[in-house]
Amino acid sequence: MWAVNKSDRDRAQWADVEEPSISDGAAEVLAVIGRAYVIVDAVDGVVQASPGAYALGLVKGHTIVSQELVEMIHRVRSRGIIVEREIKITRGTVNKTQLVIDLRIAPVGDEYILVLADDRTEIARVQEVRNDFVANVSHELKTPVGAIGLMAEAIESSADDEESVKYFSTRLQKESKRLAALVQDVIELSRLQSTDVVRQSKLVDVNNLVASAVDYNRIMAEGKDIQLLVGGRARRPIHGDPELLGTALRNLVENAIRYSPEKTKVGIGITEKNGQIKISVKDQGPGIPEDEQDRIFERFYRVDPARSRQTGGTGLGLSIVKHVMGQHGGEITLWSIPGEGSTFTMTLPAVDEQSEQDLLGPDIEGTQTVSAKKLTTPGGGSVSALKKKDAN
Structure with missing residues (x-):
């Protein structure tokens, strides 16, 4: 089945019109396997390669690109064995x-x-992110837990000094709050990764969402x-999980307050255009260097780690915002x-009028509940009218 068609091979010896290829049956089997493949002859020439092999950068023209792969092929040929191995290939010349x-x-x-080749890049990336996350969580938990232990010892040794007890108690409270915030953010991220947002979607009033975030951070x-x-103000609602959207916006407002100097202003603006609603949060903080901006949404990434810990940030807030936006078809x-x-x-998609009519019911967030009441017209037809239910 795997043999190269003899007629094809013979013709290739006398003319350049056709090149060696595998039999139709072999090609069908390889297609069913669903993996990128390359078939190499005795002099390392590429007899046939799948589009996936070219896309992965294994093959260019009729040549194997990776020297590491060529050496593995030589080993298989000389020993008659099967080799399984993971390699890394650099693709692209600019980026x-x-x-x-x-x-x-x-x-x-x-x-x-x-x-046979499988692209494991995304799996490797996810595993690396998972490992980094575990390592970072462990490190971030150690800091407040260790500080709490030290504060407790200091309070015990300063039992007769009222001022010292008061000072260390204040520090203890601060570290406890930081630990609680970190644990809450880790739980929130886990929820984002396991929650089906669509099942929990409601019509959400954007104006009420903003008012709630402002009220939450007012103190x-x-x-x-x-x-x-x-x-x-937003005229149309959005569709999504009100709790997750509220968490995302509260995080943005909280960050803006943390990084803005005292006696300044934080602005929250709402705009609606071309079927999209934008909620912008502007601070008067130090700003973020351009080379840091692509990484700012990574878990635990901080432009200034010392300043972040001083302000009480966990390093997870913006990552949570990014996850929430992704699950709602929006962007940050x-x-x-x-x-x-x-x-x-x-930026989130606004719900159009027809969709709002379809979705309107007991689950619009932040508005009165409405129901449809059938009215008979003089001509015998019927129309739907919206009637507000009694709040009681």
């Missing part, structure tokens, strides 16, 4: 990306070598004498210039 490829190389008959803002200014964008502050913008 170089490294792919992780899982290979299985086996002899086929006396002349040919079959290479924190007053503690720094920061004004929270809201501008604009950043505009920032060092020294001029930052603006984070949540």
